[in-house]
Amino acid sequence: LLEQAQAGDAAAFDLIFHHFAPPLFRYLYARCGDVDLAEEIASSTWVRAVEHLSTFQPGNSRASTVEVAFAAWLYRIGRNLLIDMYRRPGNATLPLEETLATGDALVDEHILTRESNQELRTALMQLTPDQREVVLLRFVEEQSTAHVAHVTGRTEGAVKALQHRALATLARLLTMAHGMHEL
């Protein structure tokens, strides 16, 4: 299918788009935590991907399948576009880990009145983009560690370490939030 799209087959491209557009959006949202921004970057990612589609070669990747290699390539384009946007001079929008303070900021009065989903969302937004990315892929998308390593271009050891740090931070933040509720 990919080869057909590379040869200019629009229907093949449509099928690829349909398959990858929703997970790409979720991935970008997990990294930036902003629906509008994730949509904007997703749009630019696809344009960039289309422009460079002919240069994509799954053989250059260590991924186990063409699908995983393509997802890794697409996600990398999206991640780089997000980074470029944050670095742009005069851009007031900053990554979440920079706009939000450390875990202490979680002890914020509005959290007390939110439902548990909101608590979880708020806690997740305290994680770094890399940590949120792993949480999304491991626990929402339910991918294996090996798969996450391939898609994100990390080693399995790095994914396990990142997963550990993410869950430890999440556990601490959620415990604090639940604790505030109990008061």
Add this chain to the structure above:
Amino acid sequence: MEHTADIDRVLDDCLERMAAGDKPEACLAAHPHHAEELALLLGAAHEARHWDVPTLSAAAYASIHARARAAFATSAAGRRQPRRRWPGWTWRHATLRFAIAMVVLILIAGASLQAAQPSLPGDQLYSIKRAGERVEVLLARQPEQRALLYLDFAQRRLDEAMTLADNGRPLAASTMNSISDNYTLAWETIATLESVDPVTATLLTQRYHDKVHAQRQQVEEVLAHAGDPAAATALGQVRDIVATAEAPPPMCTARFSIFSTQRGTVTTKGPATQVQGNRVAGTFDQGFLAGYTLEGIQDMTGNRRTMTALVQGTLTATGPDGTLELQYSGAADQGLLLNREAEGTFKAVNGTGRFAGWQWQGTMRAYLDTINPPHFTVTATGPCPSGP
């Protein structure tokens, strides 16, 4: 530092085991030194699964798709072929000898396949050509890829039939059957997708109709210029096959959920696990068996190392109009398992009441909804049953 690396590994091990159906308590008991920390981390992982990540809205999907297609249309015209690079050389003698042997084998196989491409039914190399196609199907990971392949194979069979007729050679029944078989497989594969991915199914349906329509026109054109009466007769038969495929039969789909009710006998040998006599149950929620319940028994063989699984069994659907017994078998390889999918075929073998004597067979596609406990949604699709 060592402790951190250790807990990274233990945590991941626990998460994988829980994903496979183990209880968290078992993991905590297995790692008493880390139990307190693990309990907190596994609790956080449990919470994280409830993250309600926003979905891409239909409006945003359409807008992004339109922009991507516009870029695609611009770039497609002047698209270059993918650049080929020389692989980097590493001078390891044993590896090099092995690599050279593999390259020679691949070149021989590739050359044979290349040489077999123009072959026609009855030629010596034709079996190589068809074997290459079977490999293409095995390598096609997604059903949409396979549907497109089957359409492509139908085109190849048509081209072969037209060349044979042009050369005054007879068309065997197997050649005719192969054309219609590929259309059926393409249509069944598309129908299987309808309940799980309607957008892709719609796109493929359109493509199927466009392609088959174009193929019929192609055969009509060749037929109009056929001078030899025998060739005209053969091409007329081919035209009828394509015309039939142009209006494909209505497909009957039955979607059901299925889960184990009683674990069978488990045998583990190295990375391979065999489960025999697993009792299963479930309900049909879509299609002509909606509202029916099912019970059955199945065997499964899985291999952790190769990431492959085979399953076969029999299930009986029971409802107000009677019972329908289906035999099925399926398989999943690494690519499918990563997507939590498996696929196979089924055949009605027995029926009572309304289903007495029904002949219904086709393809099945299974999706693993939840890992713990394992719960599958399966879509069975085939041409609508015919009976006595």
